[in-house]
Amino acid sequence: MLVQYLDLMDSVPRAITSAVIKVVIWIIPVLLLVKVMEKEVPLSYLGLRQNFRNGLKWTGWASLVFISYFVILNFTILDNNVDFRIGFNEWLNTILLVGITEEIVFRGFLLRKLMDSFKFWIANTITSLLFISIHFPIWFYKGLFEFPYILTTSLTVFILSIIFGYVYKKSGSLWSVIVIHSLYNLLVSLFY
Secondary structure (H helix, E strand, O other): OOHHHHHHHHHHHHHHHHHHHHHHHHHHHHHHHHHHOOOOOOHOOOOOOOOOHHHHHHHHHHHHHHHHHHHHHHHHHOOOOOOOOHHHHHHHHHHHHHHHHHHHHHHHHHHHHOOOOOOOHHHHHHHHHHHHHHHHHHHOOOOOOOOOOHHHHHHHHHHHHHHHHHHHHHOHHHHHHHHHHHHHHHHHHHOO
């Protein structure tokens, strides 16, 4: 398994290698599919070139909701502290690249493509179920694929995915969802 070989590497080369693998496995195939099969300009098709202003508005509102949720939940209910010690690998791969790679694939390509055949809410639900499934291998690898964790985490990921799809549809900009996804991952890294 590739992850076992990555675990043998020093932290910085491992982070960079992992980032390159993500780009090669996730982003490049989508760009090629859009260019070759859809015969479209990839960045425009995916929603990376339009609606910046509307995207910023949605990014601001969703970010405010997520930050408020994390602050209220963690400071008042759970009594958690913020841990600002985030390593290079987590910054690069969990916070920055995951938002880009997963949103290009799931909202920019799959959701958009499914909306050609289905109403938005059906397409968004299918995309969200697929989005949950891509998290299974990492949860399994980390020993987190057990009840009740798998149930609560799957539900959280499903709800987040539904929200991301809705924001993408309303904003018309994939950047808004990329930023919100990355912010959510940053908040998880800071509080958990």
